[in-house]
Structures are given as C-alpha cells and as structure tokens.
Amino acid sequence: NAGVTQTPKFRVLKTGQSMTLLCAQDMNHEYMYWYRQDPGMGLRLIHYSVGEGTTAKGEVPDGYNVSRLKKQNFLLGLESAAPSQTSVYFCASSPWAGGNYGYTFGSGTRLTVV
Amino acid sequence: AQSVTQLGSHVSVSEGALVLLRCNYSSSVPPYLFWYVQYPNQGLQLLLKYTTGATLVKGINGFEAEFKKSETSFHLTKPSAHMSDAAEYFCAVSSPRGYSTLTFGKGTMLLVSP
Numbered sequence: 001n002a003g004v005t006q007t008p009k010f011r012v013l014k015t016g017q018s019m020t021l022l023c024a025q026d027m028n029h030e031y032m033y034w035y036r037q038d039p040g041m042g043l044r045l046i047h048y049s050v051g052e053g054t055t056a057k058g059e060v061p062d063g064y065n066v067s068r069l070k071k072q073n074f075l076l077g078l079e080s081a082a083p084s085q086t087s088v089y090f091c092a093s094s095p096w097a098g099g100n101y102g103y104t105f106g107s108g109t110r111l112t113v114v
Numbered sequence: 115a116q117s118v119t120q121l122g123s124h125v126s127v128s129e130g131a132l133v134l135l136r137c138n139y140s141s142s143v144p145p146y147l148f149w150y151v152q153y154p155n156q157g158l159q160l161l162l163k164y165t166t167g168a169t170l171v172k173g174i175n176g177f178e179a180e181f182k183k184s185e186t187s188f189h190l191t192k193p194s195a196h197m198s199d200a201a202e203y204f205c206a207v208s209s210p211r212g213y214s215t216l217t218f219g220k221g222t223m224l225l226v227s228p
Contacts, residue, residue: 004157033215040123042204042220043158058215090157102148103216105157 002026006091006106013081013113021076021109023091031094032074033058033103034066036087043090049074081113116141116207120219128227133177133192135222137205140186147188148206148216149179158204164188175199200226 004025013019023032030051035043035058045058049068063085065077074093078085088110092103121136139145146165150158162173169181175198179190188205202221208214 035218040220043218045215045217048215092158102160102163103158105150105159107157108155 004091004093004104004106006109010110017081018079023074025072025093029093029095033092034076035090038087083113086113116217118205118207118219120205120222122222124223126225127195130194133195135190135203137188138186139207146208149190150204152202195226197226
C-alpha cells in the first residue's frame, strides 16, 4: 500500500544544473499535483495534471516543467536550477475533480540549490 | 478566487489544555474545507474535511472543526492536547464548482509543553 512515492528524498544541486523529480502513485488517481513548501509560505501549487497527457500551470510555475506520460507518474523538471528553488517539494494525487475527496501526499523531496 | 488565513504562525499549549487553531477563508461560493497535519520531515496527512451536511466534523486523533458560514471560519479544536500533537497544521480550501485545486494557508505550528 505505497500510495504516493517521491524520488529522490534529498538532493543538492549547483546553480544551473538540471534535475527531474519523480512522483508515482498506485491508487489509479486521475489528478496529480506538485507543490513547493517554504517556511512561512505554506504550500504553493506549481503545476498539476487532470489526466494522462495533460498538464496545467499553478500559482508558481516559472522555472519548472512537468510531464504526465503515464497515468501513474508525474515528473517535475528543473532545467536550470536557481537558489530560489531551494525548497521542499510535495507531490499529491486525488481521484477526481472538485476537491471534496482531499489529496494524498508523498513524503517530499528536500532540494537545496547552492 | 479563494484564500485561507491562519491566525498565528505558532501556538503554544500545555499538555492537557485545549487546542484551538484558527482558520478563516474567503470564497465566492460555499467551499470545501480541510485540515491537514504535518509531522517533522513527513508529508501532509488529512485530519478532517467539511464538504456538505453537518457543520461539526470530527477527524482523527480527537480533533474536530466547525464550519461557520456567517463567520467564514473553520477553526480546529481538541479538548486536551497531547505531546504527540506537536506538528504543523494547515487549513485548505477548494471550490465545489467545476475543477478546483486546494489552496493552503501558511500553516500553524503547534507546540505542546509538558
């Protein structure tokens, strides 16, 4: 009963490097989300997907790209990392729209950009 | 547009005392409301939610919250704090109309002293 799995759990990048964060869910959920969490800022939505092959921008999309080639996976990419992208990244999923179910969250990826 | 305001970034209580974490929302329609808890170095876990029906909702670990439309509030309470309740708590809102993502408050850190 894995739920939502994020890899890696920790990563240190140098400014300008690229990386991809992987989110995988085994609940057959239709919708997936990427949030970032910063001290005193709560969680802010980066991008989300309402189904395989779809993506949409959230509140803070700049500097990130996403892909949803398979229903169970949602990838978050940083093409050229910046120190401002130092954060904890959370992936979440939900079975349908409307938000009344709530989200299932992964355990997070702590990213430091130096 | 919807938004959430959590009053107090930190709340301190003694073990056995009442816990009250405040959440006010802004929404153009009656919203769905959620409380999540985050323990150190973990993801977010759903505590409770209000969608429709009874305005007093009970969640896990003895927490409950009451939806008050006239006050646009959804405060979280627990009669008697336990040391294990120390965590960060997030209030979140979504709209029941169409597709809606969750919008989170900035969080309240609950500190419990012996």
